[in-house]
Amino acid sequence: MKKPSRENRKQTGCSCWGDCTCSEKAKGPEPWYSFRNCVTHISIIIISVLMARFWLHVIYPSSFVALAGKDPLDAPVWHEVPCSNDYEEEVFLECKPKRCGRAVMDNLVSRDDAEHLLRLAKRGLSHGGSNGGASILDLHSGALSMGDKFVNIFKIAETDDSLFTEEDFRIYRRVKDQIRQAVADKFDVPVDKLHLTKPTFFSRMDTKKAQTKHDEYWHVHVDKETYGSFHYTSLLYLTTYKNDFQGGRFVFADKDYNRTVEPRVGRVSFFTSGSENPHFVERLREGVRYAITVSFTCDPAKAIADPKIK
Ligand SMILES: O=C(O)CCC(=O)C(=O)O
Ligand SMILES: [Fe+2]
Incomplete structure (x- = not known):
């Protein structure tokens, strides 16, 4: 159909922009832009926007869903995911994951023990701390972040008798054993086949600008690749999201959604440490976040001993 002149459109009242019923009103020649065209074009635009949103979501899953929100859980959370093939070549048949996934529990470790460990973490880390936003204290090797390096906390403890007590280590071991038992139960592994491995450490994260790669805790990673020996990773949180810090949620970067665990x-x-569980910690916007990463391996050659007062 020939496009009418502006003059002609005025006469027929056929300007769909703002008047989509023009074709009904129009007497005379059929309008060049009818009501039906208008509806078709608007539908195409809506469908294109929805499809673009869908594909963007597939390519960049930006939606966050909470696996475990900040409030106390009534019951443990379990989210099963298909295992990656990271374990196929491995020989630890009784121990390596037969099923994979993530679990979150609020009633495993007592609040008193968690608070005791928080005081221990603060005391230890007060003797060091990185220049960037992430510091660690490893009571097994003694590694303590200091500036952009590490020092040995046990050297510092030699000159400060009150730094660690027997009670600190007793609680640390008890908590580690409670977590080990829960991992063994959930993944159906004989508990004596699960060995503590390194690194197992306290972490402190804050809003300081990163100075070294160690400070950049917000990158997606797979623990089995990053740390080598891990089969099962566990985290005990010592501070609470939104009360003690903003940002800092733990995030499983799944293909469909980012699934969060809000620390408390x-x-x-x-969770199983293979590439079925890629994850990161969201950047902190405010406050300070304390946690312990407790790591387990099936490989007896990679086992580490419980920490002791030196
Ligand atoms: O602190 C956390 O929530 C996670 C830390 C982490 O991903 C790790 O230690 O590998
Ligand atoms: Fe990790």
Whole structure:
């Protein structure tokens, strides 16, 4: 159909922009832009926007869903995911994951123990701390972040008798054993086949600008690749999201959604360490976040001993 002149359109009242019923009103020649055209074009635009949103979501899953929100859980959370083939070549038949996924529990570790460990973490880390936003204290090797390096906390303890007590280590071991038992139960592994491995450490994260790669805790990673020996990773949170810090949620970067675990004092989260569980910690916007990463391996050659007062 020939496009009418502007003059002609005025006469027929056929300007769909703002008047989509023009074709009904129009007497005379059929309008060049009818009501039906208008509806078709608007539908195409809506469908295109919805499809673009869908594909963007597939390529960049930006939607966050909470696996475990900040409030106390009534019951443990379990989210099963298909295992990656990361374990196929491995020989630890009784121990390596037969099923994979993530669990979150609020009633495993007592609040008293979590608070005791928080005081221990603060005391230890007060003797060091990185220049960037992430510091660690490893009571097994003694590694403590200091500036952009590490020092040995046990050297510092030699000159400060009150730094660690027997009670600190007793609680640390008890909590580690509670978590180990829960991992063994959930993944159906004989508990004596699960060995503590390194690194197992306290972490402190804050809003300081990163100075080294160690400070950049917000990158998606797979623990089995990053740390080598891990089969099961667990985390015990010592501070609470939104009360003690903003940002800092733990995030499983799944293909469909980012699934979050919001830290709270005493909350334990554990998961299989392969590439079925890529994850990161959201950047902190405010406050300070404390946690312990407790790591387990099936490989007896990679086992580490419980920490002791030196
Ligand atoms: O602190 C956390 O929530 C996670 C830390 C982490 O991903 C790790 O230690 O590998
Ligand atoms: Fe990790």
